Amino acid sequence: MPIDPREPYDPNNIFARILRGEIPCQQVYADDWALAFHDINPQAPVHVLVIPRGAYVSWDDFSARASAEEITGFVRAVGAVARQLGLVAPGYRLLANVGFNGHQEVPHLHVHLFGGQPLGPMLAR
Numbered sequence: 001m002p003i004d005p006r007e008p009y010d011p012n013n014i015f016a017r018i019l020r021g022e023i024p025c026q027q028v029y030a031d032d033w034a035l036a037f038h039d040i041n042p043q044a045p046v047h048v049l050v051i052p053r054g055a056y057v058s059w060d061d062f063s064a065r066a067s068a069e070e071i072t073g074f075v076r077a078v079g080a081v082a083r084q085l086g087l088v089a090p091g092y093r094l095l096a097n098v099g100f101n102g103h104q105e106v107p108h109l110h111v112h113l114f115g116g117q118p119l120g121p122m123l124a125r
């Protein structure tokens with residue numbers, strides 16, 4: 001069920017628990033600002049989620065409240081993950097779902113990183 005991004009941050013959401021090490025993940029990258037791990041239900045040969053360490057519900061929340069340092073750190077981490085995975089030359093897709101129409105299901109900001117094959121047009125037709 002999509003979340004309401006106007007709700008306050010839930011510290012027990014599944015990605016908060018992954019950040020605290022309470023739930024395992026298939027980690028691909030970690031630094032002071034971000035953690036990246038394989039999506040549990042991959043939609044492409046490469047499907048990785050990159051999340052900020054800070055408590056932000058969505059892209060809307062993060063872009064409004066995060067510090068310049070957090071934003072820089074997170075954006076650089078997303079780029080670093082894509083480079084680490086060898087996705088730059090073949091190309092890749094970034095996606096952040098927000099709220100009901102975006103079909104966001106986990107209420108901690110996450111950027112999906114897809115690659116490993118031609119991904120087709122942006123939306124299914």
Ligand code: AMP
Nearest residue numbers: 014025038039040041097103104105106
């Ligand atoms: P979204 O619809 O943008 O909120 O996407 C949430 C994504 O999180 C989905 O692609 C799920 O497959 C993924 N997901 C949910 N739980 C986990 C988990 N424990 N580890 C990795 N990925 C997960």
